[in-house]
Amino acid sequence: MRWTIFAIFAYLALALDLGFASLLQMEIAHGLVAPSFVFILMVYIAANSPPREARISAIILGLLVDLTWPHPLAQQASAIVIGPAALGFLLGAILTIQLRSLVYRRHPLTMGLLTFIAGCCAYLPIIFLLLLRRLVGQLSGSSQVIEWHAADQLVHFFLVSVYSGLAAVPAGYILDRISPLFGFQTTGMMTRHR
Amino acid sequence: MNNAATNRSHIILVVTLLASTLFLPAAIGNWFGARILELTVPVSAPLKRLVTSIRGAPEHVDGHSPQIEQMRVEIESLRVRNANLEARSAAMADQLERLQSLRAIDPTFFFVTASRVADPIHGGDPQFVVNVGSRHGVRQGTLAMHNGFQVVGLVTATTPRTATITPLTSKAVGEISAYVLPPDGDFAQAVPCTLRAGDDGTLIGEIGMDRAVSVGDRVILRDPHWSQLRTGPLIGSVMKLAPKDDAPLWNNIVVRSSIDLDEVAVVDLKVARVEPGDDQ
Numbered sequence: 001m002r003w004t005i006f007a008i009f010a011y012l013a014l015a016l017d018l019g020f021a022s023l024l025q026m027e028i029a030h031g032l033v034a035p036s037f038v039f040i041l042m043v044y045i046a047a048n049s050p051p052r053e054a055r056i057s058a059i060i061l062g063l064l065v066d067l068t069w070p071h072p073l074a075q076q077a078s079a080i081v082i083g084p085a086a087l088g089f090l091l092g093a094i095l096t097i098q099l100r101s102l103v104y105r106r107h108p109l110t111m112g113l114l115t116f117i118a119g120c121c122a123y124l125p126i127i128f129l130l131l132l133r134r135l136v137g138q139l140s141g142s143s144q145v146i147e148w149h150a151a152d153q154l155v156h157f158f159l160v161s162v163y164s165g166l167a168a169v170p171a172g173y174i175l176d177r178i179s180p181l182f183g184f185q186t187t188g189m190m191t192r193h194r
Numbered sequence: 195m196n197n198a199a200t201n202r203s204h205i206i207l208v209v210t211l212l213a214s215t216l217f218l219p220a221a222i223g224n225w226f227g228a229r230i231l232e233l234t235v236p237v238s239a240p241l242k243r244l245v246t247s248i249r250g251a252p253e254h255v256d257g258h259s260p261q262i263e264q265m266r267v268e269i270e271s272l273r274v275r276n277a278n279l280e281a282r283s284a285a286m287a288d289q290l291e292r293l294q295s296l297r298a299i300d301p302t303f304f305f306v307t308a309s310r311v312a313d314p315i316h317g318g319d320p321q322f323v324v325n326v327g328s329r330h331g332v333r334q335g336t337l338a339m340h341n342g343f344q345v346v347g348l349v350t351a352t353t354p355r356t357a358t359i360t361p362l363t364s365k366a367v368g369e370i371s372a373y374v375l376p377p378d379g380d381f382a383q384a385v386p387c388t389l390r391a392g393d394d395g396t397l398i399g400e401i402g403m404d405r406a407v408s409v410g411d412r413v414i415l416r417d418p419h420w421s422q423l424r425t426g427p428l429i430g431s432v433m434k435l436a437p438k439d440d441a442p443l444w445n446n447i448v449v450r451s452s453i454d455l456d457e458v459a460v461v462d463l464k465v466a467r468v469e470p471g472d473d474q
Contacts, residue, residue, distance in 0.1 A: 016241065018234055019242040020245060021315050022245055023249065025313075025315060027395075055205070059208065073350075073366075078351045078358055080226065090205075090212075129213070
């Protein structure tokens with residue numbers, strides 16, 4: 001994979017998440033749900049590139065999400081927590097790598113399905129790790145306790161997975177058209193093509 | 195086999211490293227996050243403007259709204275009243291002292307206008323980022339307003355060039371001190387209350403049943419600099435009053451903001467003007 005192209009698309013996906021996703025956001029269950037273009041990019045790369053490159057890119061994309069995701073604190077402040085999304089995206093990439101050999105890669109719905117399934121799994125460790133940080137903060141009496149409610153976030157991230165899966169269908173089509181730019185290596189990859 | 199074992203050990207190492215970064219102080223994450231945000235703003239800001247042009251936004255009148263003019267007229271009248279009171283006896287000293295503090299307010303109050311450039315959407319909380327930061331005097335806790343009088347939210351994080359604003363209707367803001375004004379705007383009859391974010395973009399609180407509050411009354415923020423102005427920082431209006439089930443002598447009050455906070459594209463940040471020698 002060409003890492004320069006990956007960096008450009010990672011930057012664009014992050015900018016889309018920050019600037020454009022609000023156009024697509026919906027208020028559901030008292031929270032704002034919008035598709036994550038960074039996550040869609042991660043699934044796309046995981047579905048097409050060698051495992052090592054997929055894992056590295058997932059960690060990088062997850063770190064970008066971590067660094068642009070402020071978590072509210074109790075004192076009308078916010079904090080950036082490094083790690084949860086990086087680990088969650090890594091898990092999502094590992095799952096996608098396992099699943100990609102079972103799907104028809106060129107089918108229009110494949111990206112949507114992979115994104116939804118990867119999302120359902122990737123966001124679970126994110127929720128767990130943020131809950132862990134909150135608990136450790138409370139037990140240690142720290143002033144940096146994240147205002148985080150796991151039950152609400154479970155519903156929220158499930159809906160994000162669904163919405164990202166829907167958005168991944170057209171996004172995956174576009175990415176497929178420009179896939180030569182990424183320079184994916186196809187040898188040794190167990191993907192089934194129509 | 196060796197490759198698989200090597201890969202496995204690398205993955206374990208990476209996972210361990212990332213798990214350890216989970217407990218880093220927030221300042222470290224905030225620093226890196228600020229750099230990433232500033233790098234992304236050149237692309238996310240035009241996208242945000244595109245989104246705003248598609249969805250539409252409440253008109254921003256750049257600090258010259260009728261409500262601001264009304265505030266200036268009120269402050270000027272208070273200044274004239276203060277000059278008259280200074281000539282009267284020492285019995286008026288207490289009210290004079292409060293009026294003196296009002297005289298110290300610069301009506302423009304150093305508003306910094308900022309555009310919404312990014313919406314961190316991952317957590318579902320409706321925060322947004324604007325393109326002014328600590329270099330412009332913005333600090334954590336700075337009030338963000340629309341057209342200079344409608345409260346939008348509070349600044350919860352800053353970088354040198356950006357600030358993250360949490361809307362007043364977000365639970366992260368915590369408790370909000372406010373006044374419910376009667377229909378004639380007589381501040382002497384204002385009812386103090388404490389509000390907190392509800393689940394549906396409203397603010398909820400409790401008020402004694404003996405208080406003269408009705409649906410449609412305006413609710414303003416309890417700001418010590420603006421407390422006696424009818425057109426103080428407006429939160430919204432009373433949408434609903436209903437008796438509490440478990441406390442018959444109290445009413446539940448529901449307040450809704452006068453504007454859709456999600457559609458605000460430009461905000462005015464109320465930055466404290468610090469003059470040399472001021473007692474702050």
